[in-house]
Amino acid sequence: MNKNYEHYRALKAKIADINAAIAVLSWDQEVNMPPDGFAFRAQQLSTLSGILHDLSTSKEFEEVIAQLINDDTLSFKEKKNVQESFRIITRDKKLPTEFITKLSRLVSESYEAWIRARAANDYEVFAPYLEKIVQMHREKAELIGYKDHPYDALLDDYDQGLTTKELDRVFADVKVKLTAFVHKLKTHKQPDTSLLNGPFDKTKQMELCRVIATDLGYKWSAGRIDLSAHPFSTSFSPQDSRITTRVSETNLAESIWGTIHETGHAMYEQGLPTSEYGLPSGEAISLAIHESQSRLWENNVGKSWPFINAYWSIFQQFFPDNFKEHKALDFFKAINISEPNLIRINSDEVTYHFHILLRYEIEKGLIDGSYKVDGLDKVWNQKIKEYLGLEVPSAKDGILQDIHWSHGSIGYFPTYSLGSFYAAQFFHFASLAIPGLDKQIENKEFSHLLHWLHENIHQYGHIYTSQEICQKVCGEELDYKYFDAYLHRKYGLVYGF
């Protein structure tokens, strides 16, 4: 037993414990807290965050890592953990405390400005704050350093090792192939979606969410489902990984596929090794890989024809009045309709990626100076016109729709699209490895797929980067072609080509 490593592991466990406490208080705030509780809860969360920061940047922690980083007796996994902790500490030390404080104050002000700007439906109210946010992120990129492009320094925060070069490569495909695909869809008749209008009994929707999550393999002994205004998943350990959903009488898809999405996230967390709690080897790889798990279950599995075909009799059983006149194929087509939407979070899985493409282009341009904050709303509107063929009627439905920039999250958006592309690629390789996977889905048999994800992705924690796990699982780098093929296969059935 290496004493330094045990010390490091104990400190990381303590940090994880505080992180878990923050997560419990946050979950409670979204799910249970009575309205008057907000002010003191905010204060309690802020105190815990302060303690977390003190622990993560303590001299003690830094010193033990400094000793371990050159320790040749460590195992491969131990080395990887220490290296990852060293990387984060080294990066964080490049940002002076005054910079962090200033950014944190700016983010608070920007968030308030964004709220005001949305209320006034006026980009000009938010623009001066966005200007400062951009300036500080350009500064941040310089402080952290980068090889090719300043935006790379920011991307790295959300997905270690992700670069503008890789995104340029992937999104070049999006721009050409996805545009062509959307043009193709336009030449076909839209499916009828009226059968999704409800009303659907809310209690039955919740019941069905439970049935499906159970079938997929969600472990209830290590999780639970609740209602919240915005669905999310959260994890306090692999032994307690929870999901929330929302239920609308007029939107069955929101509860069911929202739940499948969150279940995908939660099953990733449940699949992390408990023995590595608190360590990089016990945590998820990145936002992109996390999103690949949720979208794989939501889209590649949950919105596939074998899945819908398998569950059609159950849907009919739960909602006999809604579906007695329809066939499984009607339902399959309806939930897979593709239709450009001004709002990212309301978009379908095809046109969604143009939303990310335009945000990627804008963020990258803001950071390298090729775009200006001044007049950016017009740039936004032009791109929406170009990519989605839509006119943006007002800033609220355009550049002011997302919270991210006001939160200081620049470099985050691309991970959403990468999640879909990784999902398609992983699902392809899972299909090769699991003979008859489609047939299994048709039989509501998901355990082999979940096991494959556990074995090939979850069990490693964050020993590998997104790029490395992709190489390990697929023997190649991320390739958009799998997503393209997946769309063609599925939408061929939906649109009849």
Added chain:
Amino acid sequence: MNKNYEHYRALKAKIADINAAIAVLSWDQEVNMPPDGFAFRAQQLSTLSGILHDLSTSKEFEEVIAQLINDDTLSFKEKKNVQESFRIITRDKKLPTEFITKLSRLVSESYEAWIRARAANDYEVFAPYLEKIVQMHREKAELIGYKDHPYDALLDDYDQGLTTKELDRVFADVKVKLTAFVHKLKTHKQPDTSLLNGPFDKTKQMELCRVIATDLGYKWSAGRIDLSAHPFSTSFSPQDSRITTRVSETNLAESIWGTIHETGHAMYEQGLPTSEYGLPSGEAISLAIHESQSRLWENNVGKSWPFINAYWSIFQQFFPDNFKEHKALDFFKAINISEPNLIRINSDEVTYHFHILLRYEIEKGLIDGSYKVDGLDKVWNQKIKEYLGLEVPSAKDGILQDIHWSHGSIGYFPTYSLGSFYAAQFFHFASLAIPGLDKQIENKEFSHLLHWLHENIHQYGHIYTSQEICQKVCGEELDYKYFDAYLHRKYGLVYGF
């Protein structure tokens, strides 16, 4: 603005934030947590407790209090806060770290031994651990110091300033007057309780619990009710003070009066001044005063004839099949039946106090050496025979029934009885101050009573001790006679004398 005091206040707020986080994680554990979550939750709670301990015993905290304790510029309330913090720090410093560590280890072992002893129904399995617990508490009393009796040093932990002298005085009354009272009850016919056997619809019980808590004045914007195995109340701030209950189909009293009890605790917390969050002036006085609030609402209000009379039509409305043949008076008599029970927590509000009397006598005797652990089960059984007229069939139903000693809680039990006695005395003085209080209760009008409790008790936080608040509210010390009078008045109606 006094800089030292602001510093002190900020440190106390931070300590309160960690305490609140521990409370949220504990609440979640009882109410929500999936079963696999236990191991990591225990670890997370232990980390938070460690941080709490470090903060409460930090040099920084100690120094700022040392500076403030002689600061003459402080207001009355500020002085009281500083004095209370100084008192606790001074007391805690008397216990060496090795003593604390040893006690904490002993408590873990004792708890396990108690579980084993209960399973084996064998006092001898627990006795060696109880012996050590007693030894360490005798040692603790010597370390902390006391004026008259070593047990006083332990009582002080749960109710600052409480002494053996005061308890001897109060329990002398219990021994004489309550014994006489029970003998009196025995000469009368027991009421028929069959109407309480149910079955009572569980959903309706929960609904009724909500109706009653709302009527009493529980603020739902700052609280909520949930189910848990053991009912409790917990508070994360005066703005978020929650209750739990349990619901049994065959025991209406458990849910309804259990809820009223916890609501009483929670309304105390809701009544504490938010501006004093984290300070002694923002926290409850003591266990005894806390219990006085829960029992006042549960017994003096909730089990009174005006209350039952007021709610009878509601009970009938909720459970028409159960109560259609009965009258309000039948129900009133049934819920107030007095009948000796071997188990403390199943006891009625009359005979309950013999359970506390015997535990008080035993604890005091163990600490001053007049009782021995060896053969203590026989002492217990003799006292149960003497006070309750019951034979103890086995250790599980006798000396092994409570968790407290195995937890190292010696000096805790008396606060339960004091709660009832304070409740009767406070209620008496509230009745004098609020003309027509009985009439108000009959009209389901509780706001004047709650306001009176807020104004006379809650608003002061812990500026005063139990004894001081009693003097302030009643102009006299705690006196058993109010409880005696209350029993005579109520049970006269129940038993017809």
